[in-house]
């Protein structure tokens with residue numbers, strides 16, 4: 821790219837994570853003269869505060885998750901990439917993706933959440949249900965499918981009893 825072209829190129833902001841922090845950062849850059857790329861390993865934003873309600877059967881999974889792409893579709897300067905970031909090459913200003921690709925950035929926002937801490941007692945991991953672990957999400961998924969099965973069961977039984 822020529823020096824002139826480089827001067828005209830917009831600043832590339834890469835955001836790792838499309839959760840609370842990543843979405844908010846992208847949204848706040850809506851009117852900025854930058855190109856924003858949100859990278860998340862999942863295609864959806866999970867509204868974690870409502871996970872308990874999913875586990876309790878008061879809400880379904882779809883009520884607490886929304887596609888990141890859909891959330892940012894009205895933001896012309898933002899694009900979304902589904903990939904896992906495996907490394908950050910600070911020297912080259914690139915994030916490394918699980919498929920081996922590299923993504924250039926001028927500014928990087930790291931908003932990839934946290935992990936459950938067991939305060940030095942990693943053995944507790946096997947006997948607890950960490951809020952941020954996939955086991956919690958599987959529990960929610962299991963609760964949700966059990967509910968769907970019950971609903972579907974009711975639906976299929978109804979015609980039989982009325983007929």
Ligand SMILES: Cc1cc2nc3c(=O)[nH]c(=O)nc-3n(C[C@H](O)[C@H](O)[C@H](O)COP(=O)(O)OP(=O)(O)OC[C@H]3O[C@@H](n4cnc5c(N)ncnc54)[C@H](O)[C@@H]3O)c2cc1C
Pocket residue numbers: 836837838839840841842859860861862864865866867868869870871872903904905906931932933934951952
């Ligand atoms: C059960 C529960 C209830 C909660 N209730 C409340 C509440 O009532 N009020 C409140 O204020 N807060 C609550 N929180 C906390 C709140 O959800 C978190 O503080 C908030 O989600 C943190 O935002 P974040 O952007 O840092 O991370 P997250 O929202 O977790 O988002 C991180 C994103 O990064 C992605 N990611 C991670 N690593 C990578 C990678 N290597 N490559 C690509 N993508 C990656 C993840 O897929 C995820 O989408 C609750 C949390 C939980 C678990």
